Amino acid sequence: MKTLLVFEYRRGKLTEANLELFSFAAALGAQTAGVLIGAETLLPAYPGKLYLGDIVKCKDYNPEVHADIIMQAAQKEDPDYIVFIHSSYGWDLAPRVAARLKAAQVSEITGVSEGKFETGCCNGKMRRLVRPATTKAVLTIQEGAFCFTGEAEGTPAVEKLEPSADGAGLEFAGYEEPEKREVDLAKAEVIVSAGRGIGKKENVPAIAELAKSLKGELGASRPVVDAGWVDHNRQVGATGQIVSPKLYVACGISGAIQHLTGMRNSEFIVAVNKDKEAPISEVADVMVIADVMPFVAALTEKLKQ
Amino acid sequence: MKILVCIKQIPDMASKFKPNAANTWFTETDLAFRMNEYDEYAVEEAIKLKEKQGADPSDLVVLSVGPARVVEALKKALAMGCDRGVHIHDDESNLKDPWQIASLIAAYAKKENFDIIFTGMQSQDRGSGQVGVTLAGDLGCSCVTTAINFSLEAGVVTAKRELEGGAKGVVKLKLPAVVTCQLGLNTPRYPTLPNIMKARKKEIAVLKAAELSAEGPRAVTEKFYHPVKKGTGLVLEGEPAALAVKVLELIKEKTTVLRG
Incomplete structure (x- = not known):
């Protein structure tokens, strides 16, 4: 073969x-x-x-x-x-x-x-x-x-080998560099990321607050960034930032491969999701099966005590 | 300008999937279907292009291959702003490989001479990412994949491809061309009630798959199954407050982030 x-x-x-x-x-x-x-x-x-x-x-x-x-x-x-x-x-x-x-x-x-x-x-x-x-x-x-x-x-x-085709229908016009990032998630020890499962943009501050309570940074999955809920500076994944913090908390993230590629090397992964079968379970150390926002509120409160 | 947008109807990805009797794909019982998310961006970009044509009359066709249920996805695209629909009726489309699906679309599109064809970069259920590029090859036109930016000036498409790590590749293509769309290319509109009403009067032509192409498969699905559980993680269920206590204990035990 x-x-x-x-x-x-x-x-x-x-x-x-x-x-x-x-x-x-x-x-x-x-x-x-x-x-x-x-x-x-x-x-x-x-x-x-x-x-x-x-x-x-x-x-x-x-x-x-x-x-x-x-x-x-x-x-x-x-x-x-x-x-x-x-x-x-x-x-x-x-x-x-x-x-x-x-x-x-x-x-x-x-x-x-x-x-x-x-x-x-x-x-x-x-x-x-x-x-x-x-x-x-x-x-x-x-x-x-x-x-x-x-x-x-x-x-x-x-x-x-020498090319024998000229590819005339298409012209490559160069590369654009990634935009300069204001947030370097690669250096963060804790990242708490928001996914589509948080439901709406108005819920982002609660995720950010949990991140703050854990002395970490807010991250996000691609759909949340595309929807304009979170700045693309904070996107974790193949087309965003590749991260490996000590603790990664995935809130309402199903775990598309492009996201897993960006965070699977995190040391300890907690995933909160309603769906037990969500592919994020493949990489999660702890899979919390719950409605995302009530759990996030409860955890933030415990951390403040 | 003649514009085609190709869409697929797929099940809600939060569903529980069960294999069909032959173990080759999922059974459709209890599944709710919707338009493939990537295709929503393709439809939006096609409508934006049509709207820019101004006085130049354009014809925007939305096409889907599949059983009777896909008409619902076509209706949504018509309500968003496509002019007319084409339903390639195929009760076995889910068992066909990307090459067969592309051949069906190509058989129709060859007769219509579209200037530009939009589609999603992949489907959320099958995820092969092959149909758009294969269709372009079949039609002999150029193709750009994973577009996150699109413009058309004087018969030349300029598209930006999304690359790894946030970089982009800029490509110029002559028409006719196929563009496969990535999430984030635009903001797909919601159909308004008046447009939903108007869409009811728009034509949906039905073509029979068997009359368009008899190509056999190049790849065969032998088995459809749940992945072997790789995750060895702890699964916790219960009330939020009790879960929070447990999770906090685990974070303290397994990580150093709350120390010092």
Whole structure:
């Protein structure tokens, strides 16, 4: 069995998640080759074949040109699986490669079982086991599901590829840096976060007060930030801040994967939710099944005593 | 300008999900359905674009694939401001893979020559994030995913993609194009009562899925199940005051945050 691993080069860096591609290939027991659209001076460490496209020539990031390079590598390697990380790069690019190959795509894989792939659904509450019905398949794996514990070492044997597509329908016009944050949640020892389950904007001050009583900072999940209840400075998650405080209290947060990615490394997690099955229970040390606001009020009061 | 917005109707995510008899998806008994949240942003962006066209007459079509119940989601989109609806009637849409769904939409859209197509970046229930990009490939038009900012000037779309850590990628696309929408792109409007009344008179054309595409699946769901409980956490239930006492004890015992 052969896999072609698609490494991600994001704004001048190789992402850490790239290492998880090796763990995934190991879980499959597959031989690996890789493809990278990046820079010759920054290569992933492994002792195999690496197809390399130049990030500048591939119009960093024009997906049609990137897909063309990956297809060239796929034609040379003839892999059973082409594997991406399920990131803004992977979920954008994988369906384009699958379409060119007329192959199955399985998104956001969390596990492997005898040629079938486990993937989350229903907002993380359920799982599906999916079998590709085509001879080749394109896969994206969930970041954090295949943790890499070994040492990355070795020097790949590089073969350079030149783009044969111009991707004319689309022009990449550059990156915008994240806005400067006034609150550095990464340094907080305690974070109390508000999720949609708090019900309304008027309930945010009570969550902030609990945070204050615990000498911590207010955090928030993405929907609460999108709704304008809490400033985006305080968003915890893959697209916000990645945090690991000593205590994380999640108030009315169901636990979408993008939020879990941002807080799962917290030392002690208390989650308050009405729904016992909410995916936040996967990471919570204590799951409090209750109406959020009465519990928050009671805990704040106890802390003040 | 011809605009298409593709929406999915999904169950309320706070529901309890039970596998169907074949163990391949959830049973719909006792579930309440609503418009996929990502698609609400797609509908809003499509309506905003239509409103900006001013004197230039535009045609904004909202499409959904699924059984009879999806008409409710179409009606909501019509009440928000779409001009007409297309219901691709398919009682087995939930068992189809993203490639099959994209093929159905493409079979319809190919005949209509839309200038721009909006859809959510993924559905909340299936979460594959494939249909929009696959549809674009099928139609041979360019595609941007995860848009959190959109504008259209002189036939060129400028979109900002949301990247990890709060950065954005700026992309320009020529029409025709497919845009998949991320949460936060805009503020989806609520349908007003007069618009709900007006929407009742708007047309919803029904097409039969079997007559549009007979593509087989590329990926098959073999099993649908609850995750193996990974959480080893303590579950507490009871009255708020008693819970607060217990939680406070645990915080004192397991963490150092209240010491000193």
